[in-house]
Amino acid sequence: xxxxxxxxxxxxxxxxxxxxxxxxxxxxxxxxxxxxxxxxxxxxxxxxxxxxxxxxxxxxxxxxxxxxxxxxxxxxxxxxxxxxxxxxxxxxxxxxxxxxxxxxxxxxxxxxxxxxxxxxxxxxxxxxxxxxxxxxxxxxxxxxxxxxxxxxxxxxxxxxxxxxxxxxxxxxxxxxxxxxxxxxxxxxxxxxxxxxxxxxxxxxxxxxxxxxxxxxxxxxxxxxxxxxxxxxxxxxxxxxxxxxxxxxxxxxxxxxxxxxxxx
Numbered sequence: 507x508x509x510x511x512x513x514x515x516x517x518x519x520x521x522x523x524x525x526x527x528x529x530x531x532x533x534x535x536x537x538x539x540x541x542x543x544x545x546x547x548x549x550x551x552x553x554x555x556x557x558x559x560x561x562x563x564x565x566x567x568x569x570x571x572x573x574x575x576x577x578x579x580x581x582x583x584x585x586x587x588x589x590x591x592x593x594x595x596x597x598x599x600x601x602x603x604x605x606x607x608x609x610x611x612x613x614x615x616x617x618x619x620x621x622x623x624x625x626x627x628x629x630x631x632x633x634x635x636x637x638x639x640x641x642x643x644x645x646x647x648x649x650x651x652x653x654x655x656x657x658x659x660x661x662x663x664x665x666x667x668x669x670x671x672x673x674x675x676x677x678x679x680x681x682x683x684x685x686x687x688x689x690x691x692x693x694x695x696x697x698x699x700x701x702x703x704x705x706x707x708x709x710x711x712x713x714x715x716x717x718x719x720x721x722x723x724x725x726x727x728x729x730x731x732x733x734x735x736x737x738x739x740x741x742x743x744x745x746x747x748x749x750x751x752x753x754x755x756x757x758x759x760x761x762x763x764x765x766x767x768x769x
Contacts, residue, residue: 568612604635614649
């Protein structure tokens with residue numbers, strides 16, 4: 507199964523200040539991130555220094571990386587585009603991939619301030635996201651300490667039940683991996699049965715075990731589930747017989763999140 511790559515994120519760098527130079531009005535937020543202060547409740551970001559489309563922003567970095575870095579790094583930028591991915595980075599911090607990689611404009615990774623941004627926006631919706639620019643993995647531009655300013659449109663995401671997936675698997679266990687219906691973002695509802703391992707709940711169906719691979723981040727709601735509770739999860743992708751003792755596996759360690767506990 508194709509796995510969604512987690513957006514690589516690092517801590518923020520300080521804006522380099524000259525002698526006697528006036529501080530950026532949000533320098534305290536930037537310095538706090540650098541020094542580890544206010545990790546639980548970081549100070550508000552404030553007004554954006556630049557507002558533009560994700561494609562235009564990423565395109566500037568592709569055209570002249572050094573010039574774009576000098577212009578944007580350490581500044582607060584608001585970008586708008588369709589949300590391409592939602593999940594966590596390797597450290598368990600919530601991330602949003604803004605815009606689909608196209609031509610000269612790659613997806614921009616956004617490290618979010620809110621612990622569960624998927625409750626504000628879903629893949630396929632258009633969002634305006636504001637954050638502090640830094641260079642990340644492979645010198646790609648990223649936004650840190652991000653806030654969602656605006657969400658537009660409806661998310662065109664398939665809504666399925668665990669029983670529907672189990673029935674499809676029963677028809678042909680090998681075909682589900684190649685079925686386009688299941689190789690995309692899905693919202694799946696099912697009854698929680700047990701934990702396979704930490705952060706991997708199993709959904710009960712009449713005939714098969716469906717394991718949900720969840721993001722790396724700690725979610726206390728997920729770890730408080732009791733057998734019989736109905737839950738709703740957001741996942742990307744589905745595969746059969748990929749894990750021992752499991753018939754169907756949903757999501758990945760970068761793309762599975764708990765949306766809601768229904769009872």
